[in-house]
Amino acid sequence: MSAGIPLNQNVINMEYAVRGPLYHKAAELRSKGRNIIPCNIGNPQALGQTPISFYRQALSLLEYPPHIKRERTLKGQAPALKGMDNQEWISDYVLDFSEDFLTKMETGMGAYTDSKGPRFIREAVSRFIDKRDGVTPDRGVPSIPDHIFLTDGASEGIKNIMELLISDGNDGIMIPIPTYPLYSATIARLGGAQVNYYPDEDSGWTLNREILEESFSRAKKDNVRVKAIVVINPANPTGAILDRKSIKEIIEFSGEKGLVIFADEVYQDNLYGSEFMSFAKALGDNRDIPLFSFHSASKGFYGECGHRGGYFEVRNPPGSPGGDNGFIDILFKQASVNLCSNTIGQALIYLLSSPPPEGSEPYDQFNREKQGILADLYEKAVMIKDSFKEMKAVECFGRVGAMYLFPRINHLPGGKTDFDYCMSLLEETGLTTVNGSGFGQRAGTHHLRIAFLPPKDTLEDVLPRWIEFHNNYIRD
Ligand SMILES: Cc1ncc(COP(=O)(O)O)c(C=O)c1O
Incomplete structure (x- = not known):
């Protein structure tokens, strides 16, 4: 033995x-x-759950580009092929979309990419965020493609940022209880301090200042240096959707205590009629509070968990030796150690960010x-x-x-x-x-x-x- x-x-x-x-x-x-x-x-x-056809048609073409040409040729012969059963052609829109993606991707799907993910995908994510949050040239704060990192699912980004914040057992992260166990597990793995806060179940899992203060002062008493607060909205496991008042409380509290906000927004499309307010939007032009927002191709209506697509966006990068760019450089170094996130996940994030516009061929489906x-x-x-x-x-x-x-x-x-x-x-x-x-x-x-x-x-x-x-x- x-x-x-x-x-x-x-x-x-x-x-x-x-x-x-x-x-x-x-x-x-x-x-x-x-x-x-x-x-x-x-x-x-x-x-x-059946995958969204638009995503899968594009992914199949991205992985095997000769089929773009094949599809175009076969479509040209469509009248002669009319007798074929259940023949479903891929629309010209998807063929053009896939071709355009591959041109921009330059090195194809099998090569390592930039460690943050290709810039054209990060630009698409940035447009997606601005559209979601109603940012226009004269309203709102636009997102910055260089502050977006593509990741293998949201999980990777969450773990990386936690790793940056926790250096010893006195470094604390406030997490909601009940929580998605990735947070408790990651804090434990990094040897940090888990600081619980308890949304009020009976009022629909809402938050108020008292709840947050109670958690913070408990940590202080234990000599824990609280660095960040995690918010999951809509929430796992409760399914609750935060109201505007709770979001405002969290932002004010984080500003006063000097905390970084982790906004886990992977369920932002799972609302069923309720309203979603992103933390990026709620933060507005507040430049003092560092914010990391996470999104994923795993949830929503896309449900592509196995393809491991995710991204995070940083706003107000915390000060670090070397200033703002210093912090983004550290994130880049961290991402580089993993070389890059997987390219199918990256493509899904591009697809999620660039849905077919109204009036285009695949739109109705x-x-x-x-x-x-x-x-x-x-x-x-x-x-x-x-x-x-x-x-x-x-x-x-x-x-x-x-x-x-x-x-x-x-x-x-x-x-x-x-x-x-x-x-x-x-x-x-x-x-x-x-x-x-x-x-x-x-x-x-x-x-x-x-x-x-x-x-x-x-x-x-x-x-x-x-x-x-x-x-x-x-x-x-
Ligand atoms: C709240 C929350 N955050 C993050 C994740 C991880 O998602 P991904 O598959 O993008 O890593 C999950 C997965 O269930 C989740 O529920």
């Missing part, structure tokens, strides 16, 4: 509930032939698919939320956003935890959820997170079984 090697204790201490014991139990049951409904993770295409996915997600959320009304001692707060519901279970049988509940639910019904304690929660409360992603007929089958399970379980 080989000698033991001392391992990094930070990594050993790190926890990641989304792929924890429930995930492994579900895999074990599936291998035994059980029907498992994986609502434990926001992975839409794993639950049958694109819009139909986009609206169809979002409407379907909302209907499924409502189906699940309605079923909570039939479960005793269950309440679910906040507007519907992101891809999750986070109901509170107000009563559990003696000695049982929400983890026990989720495990029994999985064993009895095949429905895989994640226990609230995996995201952190106020002491004495119990929750679970369910992703509202499975097809409706699957929900129609499993929800009555869940209701029955629940009402029996809490009676025990």
Whole structure:
């Protein structure tokens, strides 16, 4: 047997509930032939969501450019090919779009790119941000392409910025509780201090100054130097969407305490009728507060998790030796160590930033698919939320956003935890959820997170079984 090697204790201490014991139990049951409904993770295409045709047509051509010419030639012979079944031509718009992308990409899809990502993609992202935030030549603050970095999913950017901020156990990051466990796990891995703040569940997960101050002063008492605050909007795991007042409170608070803001906005398209206010827009011309905003190709209606596309934008880069550019240079160095993010993810970020304009050939289909996915997600959320009304001692707060519901279970049988509940639910019904304690929660409360992603007929089958399970379980 080989000698033991001392391992990094930070990594050993790190926890990641989304792929924890429930995930492994579900895999074990599936291998035994059980029907498992994986609502434990926001992975839409794993639950049958169809990719957006515009994205996939372009990606296929980018990866194999000879098909652009082939498609044009075949289309020229269309009358002769009329007899072919289900022949669907790729529109000239997509062919031109793909050709144009490859011209700008210069070195193609198989070469390393600039470590920040190609400039033309960052320019497209910058236009996307300005359009989203209603920036015009005489209104708003335009984003700067050189302050945008393309990343392998939003996760990579989040980890890199955290790494820059945490140098020892006294460096603290405020995170919402419940939280997306990437944050708690990354802070643990880097050996930093996790500083919890608790949005008010009963008022729909809103925030006020008292909540933020309480968290900050607790950290100060423990000699923690708080450097940043993380905000997830719309939120994972609660699905809540922050109101303007809460956003304003966070900005004012961060300004006073000298904090960096992490705005995790990967669910900015998962709103279902509510309004989204980006932190970049809310910050306006405030030049004092450093802001990192994160977005991703994994969520929204795009749902391309496996392709790992993401970006972050920096506003008001914090001072560093060498001034503003010094900070961007450090970020660039950090990105360079990874060479570059993957090019398919980069292309998806370009596609996400450059949807087909109204009147273009793919527009109608694109819009139909986009609206169809979002409407379907909302209907499924409502189906699940309605079923909570039939479960005793269950309440679910906040507007519907992101891809999750986070109901509170107000009563559990003696000695049982929400983890026990989720495990029994999985064993009895095949429905895989994640226990609230995996995201952190106020002491004495119990929750679970369910992703509202499975097809409706699957929900129609499993929800009555869940209701029955629940009402029996809490009676025990
Ligand atoms: C709030 C939040 N941020 C970031 C991520 C990571 O996304 P990506 O796939 O872009 O790394 C997720 C994924 O579920 C998320 O829920």
